[in-house]
Each structure stands twice: as structure tokens, then as C-alpha cells.
Amino acid sequence: MGPIQFTFTNPDKNSSARLGVLKTPHGDIQTPAFAVVGTKATVKGLTPQVLKETGAQVFLANTYHLYLQPGHDIIKSSGGLHKFVKWDGPMITDSGGFQVFSLGAAYGKGISKFAKGEELLLPESKEDVVMQIATIDPSGVTFKSHIDGSTHYFTPEKSIEIQHALGADIIFAFDECTSPHESLHYQKEALERTHRWAKQCLKYHQSKEESKKQALFAVVQGGRDETLRKESAEFLGSLDFDGYGIGGSFGKEDIGTSVKWVNEILPKEKPRHLLGIGEPDDILSGVEHGCDLFDCVIPTRLGRTGSLFTLDGKINIFNTVFQNDSSPIDSTCDCYTCKNFCRSYLAHLFRAKEMLGGVLASTHNVRFINKLFEDIRLHLKEGTFGEFKYNFIARFYKK
């Protein structure tokens, strides 16, 4: 018996959506579920108490960031991540693999996890390569700390060792998230590396006591190529991981293709985490194609910078029209912010650069996303998921 148990049903006749429960050493996760992102051991602006009230079930922190600051040894000697951040529910740590991308190929270029249209085809120039602060070799990745410029080397074993010290319930194998600008040849090379690293992570993990309390997920890669995606799902799916992450940089339409291909192959009985997603439409699409877990910076990043979710789409609280709007952000929302404050107040706080603005906005956005997942689970149970998805998207993205 591994550290986690996953059970699920396929209540929706028209899709591969799954409704389940993931049992972890720190409690159950009702899936599909959203993991709030707290990269540096804090969900920016929210206390764990507020976080609980938003309906958050899982907390995702980042290995690379915590290794640099404050250091995994400090967190370990404080009693581990759960105790350190005062979150007694399930926790996940990302392996640092994504930073290979965000500090490497994507560094300083404004490339996000999502590429848009023709950007996918743009070749990289030599100058771009100079910019990056992460470089890859066959056995690991050299990072230059963005904090003090010091040099650090990550190997698969190093990533797992750090994640063992942090002590999250679910940890990830060290992978390489490639830029969508890379050639197929490079994607193939990177995938072989990710697979080799995954095996090393698994071997190292299974040799340690921590494997009894921490579940290890591998990350499926392969870019936008069907053959590589399927190959990755086959290969990693045949190994004894506790679950799977689906990683990579996407085009908007890839959820319905890449994710679908992968989920048709991955072992059904294991949970699947669609990494770094997302926007409501992408989440709904991910659920439809059989993903159980999601995580994304969007609710907090958007909240902190003044974009707020409503059922009628996102609003930018800086817009003039909200300066004199005494209604709540979303009149149907039951969050602390919506129950107590109006748009006009939020607009004032943001303009005055008061920190409470970001706090209240993040509280709302995180609640909004968690409520979306509550609705998803409810409609899956009632067999009305397809209808719900259609109506939600029609209203949220109208115009």
C-alpha cells in the first residue's frame, strides 16, 4: 500500500471526466481539485486560515525556491513544510523542473507556459541563449540564483533529496519543461533526458524511508508532438509511480489533443495532475479529458495585480468605471471580500497601492476557482457536467 490511495468513478457519459477521492497522509482531496500555488511557502497574501475558508484543499510549493530561500534544511529542522507554513492539509512540491524552462529558455523573453499562434514557430536567436540563467547538461541543470547570483546544480537525486526534506505528501520527479520554440529533434532529446531522470528519481525515492509517506509523481512531456507525447505516457506509465503530472508548454488547443492522447495511455487507477493550468476554460477542458488535479498561479497573480474573476468574465479593477461601483466583485460569490466590500473600495485600495487590495482580490479569486471546482464536482455527480461546462464558458467568455 503506497502513501496515497485514489478511487474514482466516471459519472459523465459524454466525457472522460473523473470524480474521485485522493487519500493522503494529511487528509483527503475531493477531485477534480485545484492546488493553490504557494511557491515560496506562502500563498501570496493569504493566511492559511483564510485559505481554508476559500475551500482550498491542497497547497503546492516549489522545491527550487525553497532550496534557495530559506533552505530545505531550515524547513526540515522546523518540522517540515506542513508545520512551517501551518497548513495541516495535503501538500505538493514541484521538483524545480519547471524552473529549467522559466529560468532557461523562457527567461527574459516574455514567453509564458502558453505560446500564442505564430510564436510557436519563431526560431531563437543566439542572443536569447545568453540571457538564460539555467543551463542543462545530460546529468542535471546548473542554476544561477536569481537572489544572489550564486551557482547551484540540480540532479534528479538532489531534487528528490530536497523534496524529502520538505516533506510534502506528493512530490514530483525532476523533469525538463521544453520551450515550444525548440525543434522536434531537441524535444526528443529532452524527452529522453526527462525519462532517464524520472527513473533515477524513482530509484532514489524507493531506496528511502520517505517513500512510505510521500507519493512520487512523474511528469509526462513531449511538447506538442503526438508521437512523443504518447511515447512519454507509455514509458512513464509503465513505471511504478504513484501518479502523473502532465507538463509542458502549450498552445491553447493542446489541452484537447496532447492531454487527451496522454490520458488515454496513462494507467487509469492513478491520479493525473495537469501542471500549471489554469484559466477556467482550460480547467474545464482538462477535467473533460480526465485530469484530476490542477494548479496555477493565476488566481493569486491576477488578484494581486487587479484582475478579478466574475461569472461574466475577468474585470480590471483599475478601470475608471469601478471607481464608483458600490456592488460586490461578483454578487453570487460567498467569499469574505464579496460579502463585505464593494468594487469602489477595491478600486480605491489598488489605486492607493494599499496592500489590502491584493489580499482581498486574491482571497476572492482563490475562492472563485475553488468554487468552480466545487461546481464541477457537483455537476459530475449529477450527470450535468457537459451542460455546466457549456453554460459557464458561454457566460464567462461572452463578447
Next chain:
RNA sequence: GUGCCCAUAGUUUAGUGGUAAAACUUCGGUUUGUGGAACCGAUAUCGAGAGUCCGAUUCUCUCUGGGCACC
């Protein structure tokens, strides 16, 4: 009353005989396993009028408004 100085974006300032630049503000937008509360756009009849000149925001004069000094 006399003399001197100043007038450029909402604000504070650059700058030039060939129709203008920056910062902040304002008005929009972007943000998908969080380096970056960041980034990208937009916004000016260069105080008013007359003159010199192919051409004046720039040089000259008058006016208006403001500042300083002296009486």
C-alpha cells in the same frame, strides 16, 4: 512704478530654426508547475497675438500670467 527671469503632456522637467523627450499621473491591455505588485500601448494646437524666415515651440516685439530684485 522700474529692471531682470520664467511660461513645453494632468504634474515636475528635457530639448531643438525643419511640428517634440523622460518620470510620475491618467486611460486601456497582457499575465497559465510565480525571478520580477511586472510588462506593453495611448494621451501635447510647445501661454496668446503679431513680425522675421522657404519654414518659428525655438529668434524679435506686444499682451497675459507667475517669480525675483530695487524704489
